[in-house]
Amino acid sequence: MRTTIRTALSVLAALQLVLGVWTALFPRSFYEDVPTVDWTPPYSEHLFRDFGGVTLSTAVFLFAAAVWMDRRLVILALAAYLTFSVPHAIFHSEHLRGESPLGSAILLGLVIGSVLLPALVIWLAWHALAPGAESRADYLSRRSEYRPDGCQ
Numbered sequence: 001m002r003t004t005i006r007t008a009l010s011v012l013a014a015l016q017l018v019l020g021v022w023t024a025l026f027p028r029s030f031y032e033d034v035p036t037v038d039w040t041p042p043y044s045e046h047l048f049r050d051f052g053g054v055t056l057s058t059a060v061f062l063f064a065a066a067v068w069m070d071r072r073l074v075i076l077a078l079a080a081y082l083t084f085s086v087p088h089a090i091f092h093s094e095h096l097r098g099e100s101p102l103g104s105a106i107l108l109g110l111v112i113g114s115v116l117l118p119a120l121v122i123w124l125a126w127h128a129l130a131p132g133a134e135s136r137a138d139y140l141s142r143r144s145e146y147r148p149d150g151c152q
Contacts, residue, residue, distance in 0.1 A: 001128035005074065006066050008121045012081060013062035016055050024052025036107065039095065058084070071129035078118040078125070085114040 023030045027048030031037050058081055065077035089111040096104045 001124060002069060005121055005124055005128060006069060008117060009062050009066035009074065009077070012078075012118065013059045013066060016059035016062060016081075020052045020055035020057075020059055022052070023048050023055060027052065035103070036092070036095075036099075039097070069129060071125055071131055074125040074129060075122050078122045081118050082115065085111070085118065089115050 027045050028043070030048060030052075031043045058077075061077045061080055065074045092107055092111045096107070099107060
């Protein structure tokens with residue numbers, strides 16, 4: 001189960017990394033080349049670069065959760081991701097103009113998946129990463145504090 005959780009976190013983090021780099025470094029390209037983005041003009045370089053930076057910070061948070069696999073960190077990182085993906089899915093479900101039926105179905109599938117996957121992983125993390133289970137970071141921290149001579 002830990003492998004499934006780590007894989008899902010890594011996939012979400014990688015997607016956020018690509019999206020964040022693209023938007024932060026090439027905001028005009030993101031605006032012009034990603035379907036549906038240009039439906040709500042005007043283009044704002046500042047807004048897109050800021051969005052790219054925030055997206056990169058989400059990638060860092062998700063990657064950290066994948067590395068440390070601490071239940072609280074995993075759930076918090078995914079909750080942070082959901083604070084974007086839920087309103088994003090709602091927006092797209094209400095703004096399907098200009099898309100073919102197939103395009104609309106693909107778009108809805110992607111944005112709904114961006115909500116369901118992290119929600120499922122939160123559920124898995126809640127059950128698979130028990131709060132009493134010691135994380136590797138906690139174990140190493142505790143181990144480094146131990147001194148064989150009994151001194152603290």
